[in-house]
Amino acid sequence: MEAVPEYAPDALLVVVVLVGVWLLVTVVRYVRADRGTRVSMRQAVRVRWGWVRLARMAGLTVTDKTPGLLAQITAQKGSTPPPRVLTPRIKLKADRFGVIVRARTLPQVGLEEYQKSARFLADAWRCTRVSVLPDGPGRVVIRGVRSDPLTTPTEHRPTGRPLADVTRWELGVDEYAAQVCVSLANVPGVTVAGTPGAGKTSAVNKFVCDFAPSVAVQIATADGKVSQASEGDYADLVKRMFAFCGDDLDEANALFKRLVELRKRRSSTIRDVLGVKNMWHVGPSPQWPLAVLIIDEAHTFFREYKGSDAETKRLAALTAENARLVEDLVKKGRSVGILVILISQKTTGDAIPTFIRDVCPIGLSFAQKTVEAAVAALGDDIRNWPDASPVTLQDPAYVGVAVMAMQGRPGYTRIRTPYVSEADAARIAEATSHLTADPAFLLDALLDTAGRTAPDDTPVPLTK
Numbered sequence: 001m002e003a004v005p006e007y008a009p010d011a012l013l014v015v016v017v018l019v020g021v022w023l024l025v026t027v028v029r030y031v032r033a034d035r036g037t038r039v040s041m042r043q044a045v046r047v048r049w050g051w052v053r054l055a056r057m058a059g060l061t062v063t064d065k066t067p068g069l070l071a072q073i074t075a076q077k078g079s080t081p082p083p084r085v086l087t088p089r090i091k092l093k094a095d096r097f098g099v100i101v102r103a104r105t106l107p108q109v110g111l112e113e114y115q116k117s118a119r120f121l122a123d124a125w126r127c128t129r130v131s132v133l134p135d136g137p138g139r140v141v142i143r144g145v146r147s148d149p150l151t152t153p154t155e156h157r158p159t160g161r162p163l164a165d166v167t168r169w170e171l172g173v174d175e176y177a178a179q180v181c182v183s184l185a186n187v188p189g190v191t192v193a194g195t196p197g198a199g200k201t202s203a204v205n206k207f208v209c210d211f212a213p214s215v216a217v218q219i220a221t222a223d224g225k226v227s228q229a230s231e232g233d234y235a236d237l238v239k240r241m242f243a244f245c246g247d248d249l250d251e252a253n254a255l256f257k258r259l260v261e262l263r264k265r266r267s268s269t270i271r272d273v274l275g276v277k278n279m280w281h282v283g284p285s286p287q288w289p290l291a292v293l294i295i296d297e298a299h300t301f302f303r304e305y306k307g308s309d310a311e312t313k314r315l316a317a318l319t320a321e322n323a324r325l326v327e328d329l330v331k332k333g334r335s336v337g338i339l340v341i342l343i344s345q346k347t348t349g350d351a352i353p354t355f356i357r358d359v360c361p362i363g364l365s366f367a368q369k370t371v372e373a374a375v376a377a378l379g380d381d382i383r384n385w386p387d388a389s390p391v392t393l394q395d396p397a398y399v400g401v402a403v404m405a406m407q408g409r410p411g412y413t414r415i416r417t418p419y420v421s422e423a424d425a426a427r428i429a430e431a432t433s434h435l436t437a438d439p440a441f442l443l444d445a446l447l448d449t450a451g452r453t454a455p456d457d458t459p460v461p462l463t464k
């Protein structure tokens with residue numbers, strides 16, 4: 001018998017320690033994981049064990065008739081080594097919704113073949129849905145979700161920490177539980193539509209909570225649902241806003257004028273102050289923040305008043321002017337860092353003038369009652385994607401689910417937005433209230449330090 005090498009016990013010990021550490025890490029991860037993730041971890045083990053067999057049955061293997069180098073060397077004279085069946089190698093990750101499988105492609109087993117067998121894989125893995133997407137050259141990522149992320153409510157606890165990237169708006173997760181983010185860079189307007197109680201306010205709470213800790217973002221709001229700041233959904237958030245008005249049309253008019261004035265001053269000074277024509281080339285800063293105007297119940301401020309008495313005529317003139325002012329912000333505010341978010345139950349032309357609505361590049365729609373309302377919120381193309389239509393979201397299980405046209409991609413995405421409680425929103429607004437600053441004053445300060453004055457800096461008085 002050959003002598004056992006001297007180092008064998010040490011090598012064995014190293015292997016045992018490594019396996020022990022791996023086991024310990026896995027057990028700790030399993031114990032610390034939430035219930036859904038644990039189920040997915042067990043599912044991942046089953047997927048791995050069954051993969052070679054399943055891949056063969058699903059036609060995801062390929063037979064290589066050329067023997068491998070080792071088989072050629074060791075082959076007995078006169079005999080032909082058997083062909084090899086190649087199975088794609090996989091890497092697995094589990095999360096609370098299911099498994100993410102990263103797989104290699106093989107000759108004749110590419111993206112298309114994986115996509116064709118998606119239904120089969122879904123059944124075999126007991127998943128509600130399986131998607132296959134490219135994951136770089138020679139690789140695909142297979143997402144299997146056990147439970148439907150769209151009908152699984154989620155909650156977001158804001159951290160209160162500033163965002164690393166203030167252009168990134170994280171909306172929630174799609175039907176495969178993948179994060180959905182939109183870039184706010186160069187976006188002048190966003191529309192948010194949806195029936196009452198569908199989740200619009202919670203989505204705005206999340207927006208405010210996420211962006212409030214960043215000093216490079218300043219927010220103003222006009223809320224058509226309330227008469228004063230102490231009422232309604234924004235009662236606590238108002239602490240982190242440089243201006244607020246309720247449904248009073250005169251006040252709203254003054255707020256919009258004030259922002260148009262800011263837009264004009266920024267437009268005329270941007271090249272001197274920032275050295276660029278488009279603020280997004282340098283990004284928002286504490287001195288030149290992204291100024292966000294939220295207009296909730298937007299129809300309040302734009303509705304057409306019909307009547308011949310003096311007061312009705314005055315109100316009609318005010319709403320018409322409001323529409324012109326907001327149009328100015330949406331059409332000319334992008335390059336100077338002004339973003340308008342318009343929220344309304346229906347975004348039909350009578351609620352938000354189409355000359356404003358149609359220039360907003362991002363449209364989000366929570367549940368809608370009619371196809372017409374869905375078309376108004378998301379464009380005519382939604383008729384071609386009936387499965388994604390917000391009309392299908394009227395079930396209470398879909399409260400908090402929105403539909404959005406994807407930037408630079410055909411079709412629509414359904415997004416489960418997380419719930420943000422009013423208490424959390426209030427906490428963040430309170431903790432970040434000291435960061436609130438009026439962008440007009442910040443511009444004054446910038447111009448002062450640069451030794452310049454703006455062409456027209458007459459302040460427009462406004463109540464907060």
Ligand SMILES: Nc1ncnc2c1ncn2[C@@H]1O[C@H](COP(=O)(O)OP(=O)(O)OP(=O)(O)O)[C@@H](O)[C@H]1O
Pocket residue numbers: 153154194195196197198199200201202203345399400401416417418419420
């Ligand atoms: N993302 C969400 N996930 C789970 N539940 C939600 C979500 N958003 C809202 N809800 C639930 O729905 C209720 C109504 O939501 P919200 O106030 O956001 O609706 P809304 O669309 O703003 O309604 P309205 O038009 O009347 O203001 C909330 O109190 C909450 O219970």
